[in-house]
Structure formats: structure tokens, C-alpha cells
Amino acid sequence: MSEHMKSSGSASTLGRDIVNKFPEVQANPLEGNRIELVMPADKIRAIVALLDESVSDFLPESMFAVDLENDQYELIYIFWSHSNKLLCQLRVPIEGEAPEVESVSDIYPGFEWHERETHEMFGIGFSGHPDLRLLLLPEELEGKYPLRKSFQTDRSRLEESGLPQPKPKPPAAERPARPTPSTTPKEGGESPE
Amino acid sequence: MGFFSVLGDMFRIFKHVFRQVFVRPFTSLYPFEDRYYPERTRGRHIHIREKCTACSQCVRACPVVAIRIDKEDKMYEKDAALYFDYSRCIFCGLCVEACRFDSLFHTPIVDLSEGERDDLLYGPDKIETLERDPLEWRGRRFR
Amino acid sequence: MKTDIVDDAIEIWFGPQHVSAHGWATKLTLVGDYIVECDPNAGYFHRSAEKVMEFRNFRQGALIMERLCMLEAFLAEYPYVTAVEKIAGLEVPERAKVMRTIMMEASRIHSLQFWWGQFAAELGLFTMLLWPWVDREFFLDAFEELSGSRHAVSYNTPGGVKYDFNEGVIAKLERAMDRIEDRLPKFKDMLLRGPTFRVRTQGIGQFTAEQGLKWGLSGPNIKACGVPMDLRKDDPDPSLAYDMCDWEVPTVHNEDHPGESDAYDRMVQRFLEVETSLGIIKQLLPQVPDGPIIDPKHRAKANRLPEGEAYGRVEGTRGVTTLWLKTQDKAQTPWRAKIRGPCFSSYYSLKHLVPSSKFADFIVIFGSLDPYPGWWDR
Numbered sequence: 001m002s003e004h005m006k007s008s009g010s011a012s013t014l015g016r017d018i019v020n021k022f023p024e025v026q027a028n029p030l031e032g033n034r035i036e037l038v039m040p041a042d043k044i045r046a047i048v049a050l051l052d053e054s055v056s057d058f059l060p061e062s063m064f065a066v067d068l069e070n071d072q073y074e075l076i077y078i079f080w081s082h083s084n085k086l087l088c089q090l091r092v093p094i095e096g097e098a099p100e101v102e103s104v105s106d107i108y109p110g111f112e113w114h115e116r117e118t119h120e121m122f123g124i125g126f127s128g129h130p131d132l133r134l135l136l137l138p139e140e141l142e143g144k145y146p147l148r149k150s151f152q153t154d155r156s157r158l159e160e161s162g163l164p165q166p167k168p169k170p171p172a173a174e175r176p177a178r179p180t181p182s183t184t185p186k187e188g189g190e191s192p193e
Numbered sequence: 194m195g196f197f198s199v200l201g202d203m204f205r206i207f208k209h210v211f212r213q214v215f216v217r218p219f220t221s222l223y224p225f226e227d228r229y230y231p232e233r234t235r236g237r238h239i240h241i242r243e244k245c246t247a248c249s250q251c252v253r254a255c256p257v258v259a260i261r262i263d264k265e266d267k268m269y270e271k272d273a274a275l276y277f278d279y280s281r282c283i284f285c286g287l288c289v290e291a292c293r294f295d296s297l298f299h300t301p302i303v304d305l306s307e308g309e310r311d312d313l314l315y316g317p318d319k320i321e322t323l324e325r326d327p328l329e330w331r332g333r334r335f336r
Numbered sequence: 337m338k339t340d341i342v343d344d345a346i347e348i349w350f351g352p353q354h355v356s357a358h359g360w361a362t363k364l365t366l367v368g369d370y371i372v373e374c375d376p377n378a379g380y381f382h383r384s385a386e387k388v389m390e391f392r393n394f395r396q397g398a399l400i401m402e403r404l405c406m407l408e409a410f411l412a413e414y415p416y417v418t419a420v421e422k423i424a425g426l427e428v429p430e431r432a433k434v435m436r437t438i439m440m441e442a443s444r445i446h447s448l449q450f451w452w453g454q455f456a457a458e459l460g461l462f463t464m465l466l467w468p469w470v471d472r473e474f475f476l477d478a479f480e481e482l483s484g485s486r487h488a489v490s491y492n493t494p495g496g497v498k499y500d501f502n503e504g505v506i507a508k509l510e511r512a513m514d515r516i517e518d519r520l521p522k523f524k525d526m527l528l529r530g531p532t533f534r535v536r537t538q539g540i541g542q543f544t545a546e547q548g549l550k551w552g553l554s555g556p557n558i559k560a561c562g563v564p565m566d567l568r569k570d571d572p573d574p575s576l577a578y579d580m581c582d583w584e585v586p587t588v589h590n591e592d593h594p595g596e597s598d599a600y601d602r603m604v605q606r607f608l609e610v611e612t613s614l615g616i617i618k619q620l621l622p623q624v625p626d627g628p629i630i631d632p633k634h635r636a637k638a639n640r641l642p643e644g645e646a647y648g649r650v651e652g653t654r655g656v657t658t659l660w661l662k663t664q665d666k667a668q669t670p671w672r673a674k675i676r677g678p679c680f681s682s683y684y685s686l687k688h689l690v691p692s693s694k695f696a697d698f699i700v701i702f703g704s705l706d707p708y709p710g711w712w713d714r
């Protein structure tokens with residue numbers, strides 16, 4: 001299968017190939033044979049399909065979201081190719097209260113559960129995903145999105161330590177240094193018992 | 194696959210059976226005799242109150258908030274009373290590492306079982322001495 | 337389930353009460369004796385380790401990693417530690433590098449010994465359950481002598497290691513290695529040449545390397561297909577000492593089905609892994625250099641980290657184990673930590689691997705992937 005590999009295996013060639021096809025993608029070389037591609041959310045499916053075509057033995061290593069607060073999220077996809085010793089990291093900035101991107105789980109089935117987990121933990125939708133049921137969470141946490149920063153956890157144990165407690169931060173919506181007031185509903189209000 | 198190969202297999206099995214019968218047991222009669230505990234065993238703590246400076250670094254280092262500090266309770270100049278909750282402690286050793294005044298140590302005593310849950314909360318009287326024999330339980334002494 | 341195709345399909349929950357299903361449950365749809373659909377369910381162990389990490393500082397975080405998989409504790413905590421080191425820019429002393437590598441390989445052997453016992457018990461041979469587990473005790477003794485705890489070792493720390501080697505540790509480690517070397521031929525005899533094992537594992541759960549990679553499988557499961565994918569060689573880590581010794585990535589090449597692996601190949605692969613690890617430890621033990629195990633000046637640097645992102649990876653016993661860490665400036669706790677457990681993918685791949693095999697083979701396929709629920713539930 002590796003005969004029809006177009007890129008010669010180095011990160012910069014792969015990056016150049018992709019930037020030639022999709023000029024809106026920004027390629028940042030990382031140290032070693034690693035590359036990071038920053039791309040808009042609507043191109044993710046096309047680019048993953050192109051990656052699949054150009055490097056045959058990509059291992060879908062990891063895929064997750066990062067909450068950057070103020071309804072900004074980042075999706076990160078990590079691929080590792082053994083024959084080229086190449087690590088490729090895709091970074092997709094998205095925003096919105098319930099953002100949605102296209103699922104890549106039919107190109108890389110290994111991402112199916114990663115996407116399912118990201119959906120239940122962050123509330124990011126994946127259109128075209130075959131099965132977005134809860135994976136790890138119990139039913140009562142459905143729709144609470146526990147890995148979002150707005151989810152309040154139970155901190156009562158810390159008060160028992162006898163140390164002076166730092167003042168709790170005001171809830172995100174009331175913080176002054178905030179550029180745009182968030183419209184996030186306070187869904188993560190209660191903490192799990 | 195003849196008669197002799199089956200016989201040979203049987204002899205091999207018997208050889209193992211007899212070897213296992215006469216081998217030294219790997220287990221010990223636990224409450225009456227004890228196994229060897231290395232010096233670094235992370236068991237229950239001992240708090241040497243003379244050296245404590247009430248810096249509460251140990252409390253901050255604890256990942257599960259198993260230590261409570263009471264700075265009002267002073268026996269010496271600038272010490273503090275520590276309460277250890279052994280129903281929470283995970284014996285990670287971070288508190289001992291964090292104490293820079295050689296005031297907190299692990300001991301190789303790991304027999305912490307108690308009849309009551311509240312007995313697992315070691316107050317200053319229990320955590321500062323090893324006097325209470327951990328092997329004494331319900332009026333019976335082990336080992 | 338498309339009931340218009342088969343009317344006599346029955347659904348069976350395998351687990352969570354089943355003895356072999358320790359903390360997982362899979363819904364199987366059977367037609368007769370054959371599985372037509374498999375729906376693995378996760379979450380019975382979920383302790384939200386990633387959220388907990390956001391509230392623990394950089395010394396405490398490694399403890400959580402280690403508790404996800406106690407069998408390979410030295411390996412499991414390494415991705416977190418190395419990610420913190422990368423962000424903080426800590427240098428690891430030479431002695432700590434070699435000691436880390438030795439203990440990680442010892443932990444790999446220990447974990448594989450556990451797997452032999454577990455797998456054999458799942459196939460019905462309980463002698464093989466107890467024998468490797470007796471030998472495992474010798475490694476646990478060495479771990480206890482080194483760190484003071486049998487499983488939750490808490491050994492690696494940002495900037496180095498916590499406990500130094502002494503005579504007792506080395507003697508115990510050597511004793512454990514002598515013991516396993518002594519007994520390895522016997523285990524091979526029992527597992528690889530035993531007719532019951534061959535019949536129950538050969539041709540069961542077969543997949544090609546391409547399929548396995550697409551599902552996200554790594555480690556011994558992929559190496560059994562003949563692909564020498566191993567992060568120890570492919571992505572050499574500067575804070576580990578794998579380059580100080582001479583070793584080859586072990587792979588299995590099966591003549592009958594090249595490029596594919598079945599349960600038997602994966603069993604063979606795990607024996608080869610132990611031999612490789614033994615070789616690495618043997619070469620490294622005499623080479624441990626003198627020096628400090630941690631730079632005392634660096635210890636304080638792990639208290640507050642600058643802004644950054646790092647990706648810590650290690651070749652675990654079960655495959656690629658990684659942790660992605662993001663911190664904010666002057667952070668005491670991570671902003672986001674993402675754990676990639678190798679078994680997340682192997683458990684998922686049951687969905688594709690199990691259909692069309694027999695119900696009795698399900699546990700063989702499951703066991704042959706060396707799954708550990710802590711890794712997928714986190």
C-alpha cells in the first residue's frame with residue numbers, strides 16, 4: 001500500500017502538499033519530524049481524507065477538544081506514521097454554544113469513540129457520526145458536559161484541610177475582563193455526588 | 194501418540210505434583226507471623242512535633258486532602274497539630290517529600306485495620322507516637 | 337439489529353457481572369452460536385481522571401496516571417512526567433534516565449506476566465494463572481524495596497526519580513529476572529505448545545495490519561502482524577536510555593497468514609516482548625552511571641509552569657500511551673490533560689473484530705488484545 005505514497009515521508013513535504021491543495025491551511029513545523037496544521041472547521045473532512053490518501057499507515061493516535069472559555073474550543077487530531085516516523089497534529093479552532101464539525105470516523109474508525117467522548121464531554125456535535133450515545137458518563141450527566149470549564153465541581157473537601165481558602169472566582173459571566181458576555185446556560189451547576 | 198507418550202506425560206505431571214508438594218510455601222500465617230517490610234515502606238506516618246514549624250506544606254502537597262492542620266494547638270514554640278485521615282490517604286509519600294524540616298516520616302507499619310471507621314482518623318495523640326500497638330485489636334494480640 | 341434478516345437473533349450482555357468481565361460489559365447479538373453484532377460498552381470504571389487532573393498540581397498528577405493501570409505503573413506515569421518536563425524545560429540526570437528505563441522494562445515484564453495468567457485463566461487453565469503470578473511477586477518485591485509500595489509506586493517525578501537504587505533493589509531485581517528466565521521455557525511449553533491453546537487461539541480474531549492501524553491498535557497487537565511499530569525505536573525519547581543498549585523490535589512473522597495476526601500470534605508476540613525487555617534490563621543494569629537522581633534546583637521548577645503544550649508518549653505494555661498537556665502561564669495545575677490509553681482502541685476494535693466469530697471465542701479475542709479497563713474508562 002505504501003507504494004503510492006506521494007510525500008517522501010518528511011513532515012515539511014506533507015505540509016507543502018496539503019497547503020498547495022488547501023491554501024487556507026497554515027502549516028507550522030514542530031521540532032523533530034512533526035508538523036502542525038491549523039485549519040478551518042469545514043475543511044477537516046477533506047484534509048483527513050487527503051492525509052489518508054497520502055500516508056497509508058497513519059495511526060489515529062488521539063483526538064480531543066480543549067475548552068478555551070468564552071465558547072471557544074479547539075479540536076486536536078493526532079496522527080502517527082510508523083514508516084515515516086512522522087507525527088501530524090491537526091488543530092481546528094471552533095466556536096459557538098453547540099458547535100458542530102464533520103465526523104471523520106468513517107475514514108479512521110479509530111476516531112469513532114474519541115468523537116463520541118468529545119461529544120459527551122464538551123457538547124461538540126459530529127455530523128455524520130453513526131452513534132453519538134453516551135460512552136463514559138452516567139445518564140444523569142447527559143447534557144452537562146463535565147469537561148467544559150463552566151462545569152462546577154465539588155470543592156468542599158478542601159475546606160476541611162484547615163488552610164485559608166482562596167476566594168472563589170466569580171462565575172465566568174460576571175468577570176469584568178471579559179470581551180463578550182457569554183450566553184452559556186449554567187448547565188453544569190450541580191456537581192456529581 | 195502411543196501408550197508410552199501418554200505415560201511420559203503422566204510422569205511429567207507427577208513430577209510437578211511432587212515438586213509442588215515439597216516446596217517451601219510462599220504464604221505465611223499472616224496475623225501471627227509477618228512478612229518482611231523494606232525500609233522505604235510507605236505505611237502510616239509519624240509526626241515529630243518538636244521539629245514542626247507549622248508551614249503546612251504537607252497539607253498543601255496532599256492530593257486527597259487527608260491531612261488537617263490545627264495551628265492553634267501548640268505544644269512547643271511554633272508547631273501545629275496534624276490530623277491524618279487514613280480512610281482517605283493513598284500513601285503516596287508527597288507529604289513526607291514536601292516537609293523540609295524532617296518532621297514527618299512514613300513508618301513500615303501497614304496494619305491499620307480498625308473496627309470503627311472513626312478510629313482511622315489519627316489525631317495528634319496517635320500520629321505523634323508509635324506507642325499504640327497496631328497489632329492489638331479487640332483484646333487480642335497478634336504476633 | 338436488522339430483525340428482518342434474522343428473527344431468531346438473541347441479545348446477550350456479557351458483563352458486568354461475568355467473572356471475566358471485570359468492569360466492562362458488551363452487548364452481543366447472537367444467531368445460533370455465532371455473534372453477528374458486538375456493541376462494547378465502556379464507563380463502568382469512569383473516574384473522570386482528566387477533570388481531576390485539572391485540579392491537581394504537577395506532582396500530584398502523575399499519581400492519577402499510575403492509578404489508571406497499576407500493572408504498568410512505572411510506564412503509566414511516564415507520559416505525564418515527561419510532558420511536564422518538556423513544558424518546564426527540565427533536564428533529567430543521566431542516572432535517573434537509566435533507572436527509569438530499567439524500572440519501566442521491569443514493569444512491562446510484570447504486566448505481561450499478569451496477562452499470561454489472566455489469558456490462560458480465561459481459556460480455562462488455572463495452573464498457568466498461578467505460576468506466572470508467583471513470579472510476579474518477585475518483581476513486586478523489587479518494586480517495594482525500591483519505592484516502598486508494591487503497586488502504586490509513585491516513582492517518576494518531574495526532573496528525575498524519587499528513590500535511588502541500592503544493593504537490595506538490584507539483588508531483588510536480579511532474583512526476579514533469574515526466576516523468570518528460568519521459568520520462561522516452561523511457560524512457553526504450556527501456552528504455545530499446549531494443544532488446547534493452539535486449537536482455541538489459532539485463526540481466532542484475525543486482522544491485518546492495515547485494519548489494525550485504522551482502528552487505532554498499537555503495541556504488541558500490531559507488532560504481531562509483522563509491523564515493527566515501537567515508539568522506543570521510532571521516536572527515541574531523550575529522557576530515556578533505550579539508545580544505550582542494543583536491541584531489536586520483536587515481531588512475529590507467521591508463514592500461514594503474513595501481515596495478519598490471530599490470537600496465537602499475539603500470544604507469541606508477548607513472549608518475545610518479555611525476552612526483549614529482559615535483554616534491555618540485563619544490558620542496562622551494569623551501566624547505571626553515578627550521579628544525582630534529581631537536580632534539586634529543578635524540583636521547584638515543577639511548581640509553576642510557563643504557558644505551553646506538550647505531548648508525552650511512551651510505548652506501554654499494551655501500546656502507545658500518551659498524554660497531551662496544556663498549561664497557562666504561571667499555572668499550578670494543567671489547563672487540559674488528555675490521556676490516550678492504548679486499550680481505548682483495542683476495546684473499540686472488538687466491534688469490528690468479533691462479528692462472525694463464535695460466542696465461545698469472544699473471550700479469547702478479547703483477552704488476546706490485552707485490555708485493561710482502567711485505560712479506556714479513565
Ligand code: SF4
Pocket residue numbers: 254255256257258259260277281282283284285286287288289
Ligand atoms: S501519603 Fe499522600 S495521601 Fe497520605 S497524607 Fe501524605 S500526601 Fe496525603
Ligand code: SF4
Pocket residue numbers: 240244245246247248249250251252273291292293294295296297
Ligand atoms: S509536618 Fe513538616 S511540612 Fe507539615 S507543617 Fe510541620 S514542618 Fe511543615
